[in-house]
Amino acid sequence: MAFLAAVSCEEATDKVPLDMISDAQVWSDPNLIDACLTQLYNATNVFVIWSYQQHSPLSTLTDESRTCIGWSDALNVFTLGVLNPSNCDDNNYLSNWAYNDIRHLNEFIEKIEDANVSETFREQRLAEARFLRAWTYFNMAIRYGGVPLLTKAQSLDDDLYVFRNTEDEIYDFVRTELDEIIDILPETNDEANLWRVNKYVALALKSRAMLHAASIAKYGQVQLDGLVGVPAEKADFYFQESYDASKEIIENGPYELFERYADKAKNYQMLFIEEDNSEIIWCKKFLEGEKGHNLDRDWQPILYKATVACVVNPTLEMVDEYEFADGTPGNTINYDQEIDTRLLYQDKEPRFHASILYNRCFWIDDTIEYHYFTVVNDLNDKWNKKPGFRGRHVNDREAGATQTGFSVKKFLWEKRDQSKGDSGQDWIIFRLGEIYLNLAEAAFQLGGKDTEALEALNVIRRRAGVPDKGEINMENIMHERKIELAFEGFRMWDARRWRTAVNDFSGVFHKLTAYKISSRNTFGYIVENCQGNAVRMFLEPHYYNPIHQNRIFENPNLVQNPGYN
């Protein structure tokens, strides 16, 4: 009884959550404040993930490639022209309605003001958080156009029924924020903080964002009183801002184009494999085993991995975009011949060999067999011997087999363990290569800087091992971006800001169906629609994502983007 009486009944309700750190503890401890910012870095880079992970990475929604996952809803919703306000998620593939992140960043920015920490620490972390906020708004603007610009964490007493700001106001906010923090952020970070935001990361964002704003001013239309579109007269201003930022990075930044290997194809391949190399301005780091991703598992040719595999399948159009090593256009191959695929492609430029896997090419320890069937003599007897479900040929696999005859080699490395969904290669967000191309484009658009623009373009071509272009024009710039930045997640946004997507992303995209001719031990080819009988459709409204129906139900002040109902 004594024991029982000793069980204090107060104890029954004297309970606390055992997994919570109080507000007061966090905002007086620099380590916890850092941890808070650590999570914000993690959260605001989530759209980076959409660039390469999941079944339908961004690349597969463009003319670069398709996914092998035939049932992928993203493939269908985004490429067949049926995107609408109720089938677009807030955060998926193309979408990023990031107001949770914005709130957390605003809270951080407000709370660190009063935190009991040193002035340098405060200034530094505050600038980083403001960068992440600008980065997040930029990523929303390229998707939705103008969005409500909230720079304070709202309280429930505030007017919550906010209006959209104009698209130009968002780019202007990004610009002024970056201008203010560029001088606060350090030139370089120490080893332990290497991939925190520094001055040049901010300049790199500026280079990219201003180029985007300028392009929209030049190629887009102002609609809905500026909710989408940037006034045409601001084009030159934004091109100049982008140009200046790019120039400062190239001239003063501690970065160099990656040129470690004499073999140009290997050099380009290793640019994305060798971590922390001299070309990287900002990246999201991964670590096998602790913080890995699935790129190898998902993008790897089928031979080496079960489950998903071979997700990104370049279209024949993309493959043809790669020039030959002598600088001639790549779309001159005659597929109406019996020839080993290796011979078809042997003269392609180095970046092709670093980026594309095709039938008969060598990968890791074996020859890739991306041929779809075998015939004895000709197509008339193609069903005579078919691999069925047993062999190692490509159409054995119902899923996870390339749907175009190609898959992506870029970002993969032969020496990595291919069997796991847990890879550690970093995902580069900004690299010097992009900055050169941004510079080339901005310089060209500004006019009177053609020599500088051409040189910037050729710096990239020289590094890649292709002959210089003799002339600067948008066609060359567009081509170079498409090849140099292939599969990195640029294509969607480039084609949108140039307003070329209606042409570029619509129509039939092709696959190269290779078949083996066993009697002569050679290969034949059929060029056909890589999506069966489906025709891709990118319509004028799709230059902007729809705002989700529910967002408009909640707040009728939000005006839907043009062309959606």
Next chain:
Amino acid sequence: MKKQTLSKRMSDLFILLLLIAALGAGKVLAMEEFQQPKSVQGQIIDGTGEPVIGATVVIKGTTTGTITDLNGNYSINIPPSIMNPVLVFSFVGMQTQEVAVAGQSVINIVMEEDLIGLDEVVAIGYASEKQVNTTGALSAVRTEELVRKPVGSLNHALTGKIPGLIVIDKGGIPGSTVGDYQIRRLGSPLVIVDGMEQSFVYMDPNEIASITVLKDASAAVYGARAGNGVLLITTKRGKEQKARFNVSMSHTLSEPTYFPELADAATYAILRNEANITNGLEPRFTEEEIQKYREGTDPMYPNTDFWDETFRKYAPMSDFNMNTSGGGNGVRYFFSAGYKDQGSTLRSGDINFKRLSIRSNVDVDLTKRLKGSFDLSGRFENRMEPGLSYSKIMQNFYSSLPMYPTRYPDESIIPYTGLNAYDPVYVTDDEYSGYNSAKFKMFRGTLGLNYDMNDFVKGLSADFKFDYRINDNFNKSFIKTFNTYYYDYDYDTETYTYTESPIKFNEGKITLDEYYGRNWDWMLNYKLHYQRVFNVHRVGAMLLYEAISGRNDNFGAYREGFISTAIDQMFAGADLNKDNRGSASEDGRESVVGRFNYAYRDKYLAEFLFRYDASPKFAPENRWGFFPGVSLGWRISEESFIKNSATFIDNLKLRLSYGQTGLEGNVRFNYLSGYQMQGDYIFSPSQEVLPGIGTTGMANPDATWATSTMYNAGLEGSFWDQKLFFEVNGFYNLKEDILATRAAAIPNTFGAGLPEENLNSKDTRGFELEVGHQSRIGDLFIQVVGNVSWARSKWVHYEEPAYATDEEAYRYKKTGRWTDLTFGYLTDGLFESQEEIDNWADITNGADNANIMPGDIKFLDMNGDSIINWQDQRIIGSNNVPQTVFSLDLNLRYKGFELSALITGAANYSKYYSGQMIVPFGTDLRCYKFFENSWTTENPDPNAPYPRLRNGTQNSHPNWDYPSDFWTIGKAYYVRLKNIELAYNLKKEWIKPLNIDAMRAYVQLYNYGMITNVRDIDPENTVTAAKYYPQMRSISFGLDVKF
């Protein structure tokens, strides 16, 4: 392949028998003898001619009484002071009888089994009360019936037994807690076992003395947690009598009620070709190949039935229980030990569930006034699965197409069965795939003291109770690896050659994951109890203080890189990629409970009860909640005008009640805000992963309980000695202050996970009706009870945006509407021609029906705006919880034979097909045979039950996966013969020489026979995809022995 080792099972059983024998060999206490002067004597037997042992015989209006002995004999002294003595014979589970002595000195009685008898005592929460005196809507179940149900979990055994209790059999692998039971469609009820919240589905039913369901104000004694009603379970206790032993054993064989058949190789090939045509692709298979698959004789063209290879016909289940109870010399006891061994339908037998339950309930008279009780119970459960969980097995099963072989002539070579598949025959075998084991241990001890304070205040007693419980979970996953091989067959030499494929089970690794979790709970209560009769006034009161405390700690660890499968222990793994994790939480409660009841002449009954609860989940100032209840009863049959004139009325009672209870929700401490570990990031080339913290969101210091207010009116009656009896209840329930996030109603640009606030409210109305008949014609005893109940809920207030247009409001508004409405597109069969498609409203939202083809579903443009979008969605059904459930329970007895049947059914629910049931060749490629009936180019039937086949999804519509009436049975129903049992009680003269008191053998069929409008799947299945463990039907044999 492995064989089940019978000898292992036998030795398990033997050890168990020994254990039980040891328990049972306790002191056998002699029965107290009565020294009665001779007066009236006789024997009491039951309907089967067996003596009723321990029946009570009382002289009406006095406390003088006795109980029957081992032979059912009694003898009772009639004091001369009593005029016109009437004897009252009663026994638990039997109808009470009153017989006037009228000069007889021998009165023999045949007692009839009762439903829940009027005089039966039922648990009402912290006490028990005679059913006849209760004022609440409560129902009790006869537990003997539950004991014999051939089901894996006890909730399924309650089906059809209680009006207003909805039980949905969701299937579920052995030992899983799948299954839904709701009282009055309100949600999951609170389950109290001997006073403490505890899951009951895996209790040994032999331990249970009673199950009472509190449906109205009577639940208010459980306060904050009781908003969805209460299931009250009490365990058996001993009586002062000679030791009695019960042994029961049963064996059950189960098979799926229904499982959709998969297409064989030839059918698959034909359907696949058809889908390829749709998508503009070459046919996948040639005619010659299809023919070869059809024949299945060419080793290169197999036609494998993976279902047959993976699953056996029947899943076995064995139950064994032995218990003993008795008492004497101030000690009473109940000991029980039970063992359950449930297998699965896997051929390998490697999914199974074993349970050992033990219980010892002991009552001791410590002094004249002080009684003690000491209860110990334990449950040991072991759930085994092979290296893949059931759902993953099914995934592999579906991805293994019939064109793959399931085993080669050399069985040590494991076939490649597809890119996303491992041969189900091998993954279901723990020798190849490893194992997942989940061991659960529950230990509970209860100390109770009761002090009789009659000497100080007449009718007053005090109770003290302390309960302590530990739940242990230890899960271990040791996953092995194996390589898979392609093959080639040489027709000339008739030999196979094998090539290793890149597909390795468990990615080529041997891995071990262990998880250990422990819950500690204690409960303490002090109770004062007062009960007294003052002339015609019966007065009762109870006051109770209760404190509950709980704590959970758990951690887990992982390693890989085992060099062999020889040692399945942590230390044997490599250091690379090793990992560990853990968490902890705590909870508690303080409560004060009171109950006062008053009865005038046992005719007018009134009860008031309340509970005052505090929970640490809420801020200190919102911590306490008050939950009152009032109920009134009028026993009309006690009124003299009835008693005198309408003697055919045994009982007639009108009840009215009002009660408030609470709902805590799943909110934990949301009055506090802070930061939790969340996310991580790498900043440095040295790759140090830095942990991050993220906010828990906004706090809501005002959060408190949701309340559930129940109004109930009931009428119950019994006529002509129970030849007709009924009970009807109507209720209205209002749940207010349901926690919801305001976020639904404010723009999400606000950006925060808003705290849940007490915002929503919904009401539920319904009724229950039970009607029964009971009679005896010669040796034939008949009992029929039917019940039907209906309930449905509306949102009184649902936090949502102010919809701008009527269209939006129609489609999305919840306030003021039934909670179970489901919206979807309306359809009109399938497109017949391209022309029809071209003239149809735009299904593709701007893409001009580009990829729509004949044979696709015709969605209807309801508002005529030529575009099919959310505005065209209409109500297509309710949800998957039936609004109406009914049952008919029939019992017949003739001499030693017993026949019972239970028919149950449900109506007014909707069945939605999705995922695998509507998309062949989807994520995992399988295809059901029923897709043969699809629209095809050869047979373009616009009314075909399945549309045109496609590779992948029916994705031509932007909302292709949105429910439509094409994939819905809006008003589903089923009536099924849930249970039918035939039993035989062996004649006493046969078994007496064996010293056995009673022996009963039975055979039972469960879930056989059904009428329904649901196709392709069991009507109770609520999982729309088919990767579930199916509902089972079973046949079982059993034997109960009493000695």
